[in-house]
Amino acid sequence: MSVRYIVQRTAIFVLVIVLAVTVNFAIPRLIPGDPVEQQLAQLSATSSGSMSIDITAMAQAYREKFGLDRPVIEQYFNYWRDILRFEFGYSLSNYPETVSNSISAALPWTLGLVGVSTFISFVIGSLLGGLLAWPRIPRVLRGFIPILMVISAVPYFLLGIILIYTLAIVGRAFPAGGAYTFGSTLRFDLQTIGDILRHAALPATSIIIAGIGSWALSMRGMMISVLGEDYIKLAQAKGLRERRIFLWYGMRNSMLPQLTTLALALGYVVSGAILVEVIFSYPGLGYKLYQAIQTKDYFVVQGIVLMLIIAIGFALYVMDLIYPLIDPRIQYERA
Amino acid sequence: MSDLTLKVDNLHVHFPTPAGVVKAVNGVTFTLRQRERLGLVGESGSGKTTTALALMRLLAPPARIPHGSMILDGVDLLALSEEKMRQARFAEISMVPQGAMNSLNPVMRIRSQFVELFQAHGQFTSSSDIDARIASLLEQVGLNPSVAGMFPHELSGGMKQRVCIAMAVALRPKVIIADEPTSALDVVVQRQVMETLGRVQEALGATVILVGHDMGLMAQFVDRIGVMYAGRLVEVGPVRTIFRTPKHPYTQMLIASIPTLEQKKLFKGIPGVAPSLLNPPSGCPFHVRCDQRLEHCSRIVPDSIALSPDHWVACHLYPKEEHHDQPA
Incomplete structure (x- = not known):
């Protein structure tokens, strides 16, 4: 990996952060109304x-x-000074709580819930999409394609509401909201973990199901074009086993653009799946952001949006650094 | 010329489409002897590539092979199970692909693409042993063994095609099908690649089927030529005979259309277009464009008849009776 490439990418990353901080400073001050x-x-x-x-x-x-x-x-300039010290000021609506405290309390919930479900959704969706493009799968499976199209059009908060109604209110199988049973103390034991997972099940399901459709459809599209490539024909002619062709020729090559999208999606995780968190009153960053916007809590909004921008910038930065490793055709020097 | 290696008999390939069945290959019969080089020529859509793919059973669905047999060293390839056929690919019958530029997996090093080939055929022994084999294969096609550590995009078109040739002979197959192996290359590289192919074929004692429409290339490379038209083999014969005394009117027009350095007259093309394979003309498929058409050409499909033991033609101009009875 050439030093020049890394320096270049790092410089771009820093530039993005500087611009983001500036815009982030300016925008709330342009909103009418005095907090x-x-x-x-x-x-x-x-x-x-x-x-x-x-x-x-x-x-x-x-x-x-x-x-x-x-x-x-x-x-x-004061804003910059504070940011470099990781001080985002006080929350206006929950004074004297600091913004950093507020964010660090919410961040783990969001990373756990949205990060993990985004990743699961990506894995299942991509695999499913790849299989749906494969010519030798049972015809029944192809019936999935229109179903996926419908699912990918349903917003995840709508799925969330349906899940709450059927499984929490009518079915009473899962809690309707929160991240853990109200009033319980959080300890690192099996009971607590089980409780957290039970609370995460419904919001996670709605995020996973809503995501699968679009992951699968874009993967299917890529896979179809990859299957038309000459190297697939030669792989078959070589007498490679079908599984090998599927994974190492089909999936491996179709995955490249998917990974860029995944990096972006994982960057967005920091902002949480706002509506899912609101519906399930999940104490993550998305919920926090929603509350902060409602109460015009400048500093919290700024803090979260800044986190989001840094996270996306960082995800793309990491992607830039590892992309040449997963696609040898991209060269460090020329980028 | 020794024993028969491959005997293709009455091969048909059908593509069911919403508009009807497209008969892409329509009763192709030919045989190949060991070490022989056969050229399959014809216009686009005449069934050359489909025949080649059918030989490896690589036709994508919905293509079907309703009739025919393909016997390689006593084994009917069409009767093999899918798994047996997979094992036969590249081990018994291999292929040099058409698109040299994109035939290698772009994200795998050349070495890995050899390794997976040996693995798929249970021939992976040890890393050092395999590396030595890859190095000698690469040397055989005139490449530096260090190419094994490279990715396809780091190689030129000619180098990629050499890698493909090295792969095609890696498992010592009996038949190599080369489907327009040089179509993406410039003429200088073309010549080098064909020389390489010829050299490794001779070293191996394999049979080659060269598919293409470059008549000059055919003249230099093959022993026999099979001319395809509308999914049928209309004439098969030794390359000299085909060039000097073509018998089928289509072959005659094909040969006449090759520009030469000596002739200054306007060179002749063949009027009309290739027929639809969905609704082929009745009788001889060429009768519509033929300048020597007889009265019954539009009604009766001509049988293949032997003009000499090695020269077969399917045309009503040549009467049946006095000739041999089995295609050779």
């Missing part, structure tokens, strides 16, 4: 006038505390 005043207005509404609150003075105090009274350019 401090909004928060205080809510507060004064709930306290129903029993306390005498000087809204203007309080707003001023809060603005100073969060640094929102400074010139934009200064805010920008």
